[in-house]
Amino acid sequence: MAGRVYVIGAGATKIGEHWDKSLRELAVEALLAAVKDAGISKREIEALYVGNMMSGQLQGQEHLGALVATWAGIPGVAACKVEAACASGGVAFHQAYLAVASGLYDCVAVVGVEKMTDALPSDVTAALATAEDQEYVVFTGASFVGLNALLYRLYLEKYGVKQENVASFAVHCHKMAVANPYAQFRRAVSLEEVMSSPLIADPIRLLECAPVGDGAAALILCSEGFLKRNPRDEIVEVTGSSVATDVLSVHERKDPLDAAAFRRAVEAAMRMSRVEVNDIDVLEVHDAFTILGVLSLEVTGFAPKGEGSRLVVEGELEPGGKIPTNTLGGLKARGHPVGATGVYQILDVVLQLRGKAGPNQVSEAEIGMAQNFGGVAGTVAVNVLKRVR
Amino acid sequence: MVWAESVPRVWRERVRKYRLIGGRCPSCGNVTYPHRLVCPFCGYEGLEPIELPRRGKVVTFTVIRHPPRGFEGREPYVIAIVELENGARILAQLTDVRPDEVRVGMEVEGVFRKFREQSSSGIIEYGIKFRPVI
Ligand SMILES: [Zn+2]
Numbered sequence: 001m002a003g004r005v006y007v008i009g010a011g012a013t014k015i016g017e018h019w020d021k022s023l024r025e026l027a028v029e030a031l032l033a034a035v036k037d038a039g040i041s042k043r044e045i046e047a048l049y050v051g052n053m054m055s056g057q058l059q060g061q062e063h064l065g066a067l068v069a070t071w072a073g074i075p076g077v078a079a080c081k082v083e084a085a086c087a088s089g090g091v092a093f094h095q096a097y098l099a100v101a102s103g104l105y106d107c108v109a110v111v112g113v114e115k116m117t118d119a120l121p122s123d124v125t126a127a128l129a130t131a132e133d134q135e136y137v138v139f140t141g142a143s144f145v146g147l148n149a150l151l152y153r154l155y156l157e158k159y160g161v162k163q164e165n166v167a168s169f170a171v172h173c174h175k176m177a178v179a180n181p182y183a184q185f186r187r188a189v190s191l192e193e194v195m196s197s198p199l200i201a202d203p204i205r206l207l208e209c210a211p212v213g214d215g216a217a218a219l220i221l222c223s224e225g226f227l228k229r230n231p232r233d234e235i236v237e238v239t240g241s242s243v244a245t246d247v248l249s250v251h252e253r254k255d256p257l258d259a260a261a262f263r264r265a266v267e268a269a270m271r272m273s274r275v276e277v278n279d280i281d282v283l284e285v286h287d288a289f290t291i292l293g294v295l296s297l298e299v300t301g302f303a304p305k306g307e308g309s310r311l312v313v314e315g316e317l318e319p320g321g322k323i324p325t326n327t328l329g330g331l332k333a334r335g336h337p338v339g340a341t342g343v344y345q346i347l348d349v350v351l352q353l354r355g356k357a358g359p360n361q362v363s364e365a366e367i368g369m370a371q372n373f374g375g376v377a378g379t380v381a382v383n384v385l386k387r388v389r
Numbered sequence: 390m391v392w393a394e395s396v397p398r399v400w401r402e403r404v405r406k407y408r409l410i411g412g413r414c415p416s417c418g419n420v421t422y423p424h425r426l427v428c429p430f431c432g433y434e435g436l437e438p439i440e441l442p443r444r445g446k447v448v449t450f451t452v453i454r455h456p457p458r459g460f461e462g463r464e465p466y467v468i469a470i471v472e473l474e475n476g477a478r479i480l481a482q483l484t485d486v487r488p489d490e491v492r493v494g495m496e497v498e499g500v501f502r503k504f505r506e507q508s509s510s511g512i513i514e515y516g517i518k519f520r521p522v523i
Contacts, residue, residue, distance in 0.1 A: 121455070122455075122456070122457065122458045122461055123458060125455060125456070125457045125458070126457035126458040126459070129457045134393070135398070135402060135423075136406075136422070136423055136480070137480050138457065139406075139504060139514070139516065140468055140480055140481055140482045140504075140516075141453060141456060141457070141459075141460040141463070141466060141468060141482050141504070141505075142453065142457075142468045142480060142482075143453055143455060143456060143457050145455070146451045146453045146468050147451075149451035150449045150450070150451055150468070150469075150470055151449075153449045153450065153451065153493070154448075154449045157449075157493060198454075199452070199454055200454055200455055201451045201452060201453055201454060201455070202451050202452040202454075202488070203451075204451075247429050247430075249480065250470070250480075251470040251478045251479065251480040252421060252429065252478065256449075256470070
């Protein structure tokens with residue numbers, strides 16, 4: 001029987017081009033902010049999970065567990081890096097959850113971090129593509145954007161949806177990010193700007209892609225016993241945490257639009273939490289590209305197949321709408337420092353459940369879900385959190 | 390350098406890449422490319438190597454305008470999922486075609502082509518690309 005697990009601390013850096021900060025400094029800044037928010041001593045932390053994808057390629061640096069623990073002044077803790085491509089952050093959180101739920105540790109930290117602006121664009125493109133099969137897929141010259149574009153074209157042709165409707169997802173995210181002090185792009189964009197931005201991999205346009213950026217986010221998780229010894233006002237419980245994988249390469253899947261891992265992870269996390277789709281008050285989806293945001297709404301069950309973009313166009317993703325989604329900007333506008341993203345998503349859910357989301361606060365938000373994809377949804381981490389009265 | 394500029398790797402992959410060797414599962418009937426020991430769909434151990442047909446149709450495609458390292462200067466080029474005549478699917482680069490000529494459903498055939506160079510003095514990697522059937 002898994003023990004109860006709570007999130008008691010959250011902290012992050014702004015996402016952007018941090019020319020003056022190293023990967024380790026970003027990680028430490030977020031981690032210390034989360035410790036301060038939790039109101040505990042960092043000496044209480046027993047284990048540290050660092051979510052990161054590309055430090056080995058972009059910084060030539062691995063062994064992030066011991067590195068971040070050392071620079072944060074907590075050497076001695078059990079620590080390691082968790083890598084699952086763009087789902088590294090969500091999977092690192094899952095590992096932190098397991099560590100507390102197992103009863104082995106009472107207080108653990110998770111920090112997601114990625115430093116992308118140290119490298120040349122073609123190197124970042126190549127590093128992102130390592131999420132796919134290097135020997136038989138990337139060998140063809142496919143980029144990561146290109147693989148998602150294959151899905152996008154299939155979707156538009158199968159359901160006869162206009163690209164403008166899917167692309168509206170980016171407009172929504174930019175509108176939400178204006179109110180988020182951590183966001184990379186705190187400005188609105190119009191649909192015309194999105195649709196006239198350059199093609200990156202047809203039909204995907206530049207403003208349909210999450211940006212390249214640097215950032216780190218951290219959360220402190222604890223057990224029921226630890227919470228009793230360190231009481232606080234707003235309490236958020238992790239009620240469901242699930243990770244699933246799919247056949248790695250899109251072309252090998254029976255139906256590339258099926259999203260098998262995603263369906264499995266969502267179902268498992270909801271079953272664990274004993275919630276139904278309509279119980280969810282706030283949602284964070286992995287909109288690395290607009291098409292993924294729209295697909296997520298459909299697969300989760302908020303819209304029939306081919307109709308997810310109607311929710312976007314009709315304003316149902318905004319606070320007060322049918323399903324408030326990416327209320328602090330999502331990957332598109334809050335930013336997508338790859339290995340940090342899964343942790344930022346959960347942090348945004350925690351802010352909503354605490355009632356601390358600012359102008360985009362969803363009133364009476366009680367249950368939130370964060371969905372984090374690695375590769376083209378080859379790995380999916382889904383976490384469900386609940387406000388405890 | 391993020392892909393393995395390795396001579397042993399190219400040597401190891403040469404048969405599967407040059408001759409398009411896939412694996413047929415005697416248990417569930419699926420054919421996957423490349424050949425490997427274990428079926429990803431049913432877990433059967435012992436896939437049979439088969440030479441895949443060189444003709445098929447484009448299922449979906451994209452135009453790569455920002456290539457990863459190793460393919461700079463070749464853009465724009467087309468990447469597609471191709472369904473071969475026996476139902477197996479392969480991810481492939483299209484060749485001998487302009488991006489604006491490519492259509493879903495287009496008939497294509499495999500041809501032996503150069504892919505990339507491992508540095509200016511390194512070895513050249515080859516494999517099968519697909520071109521429109523004329
Ligand atoms: Zn099989």
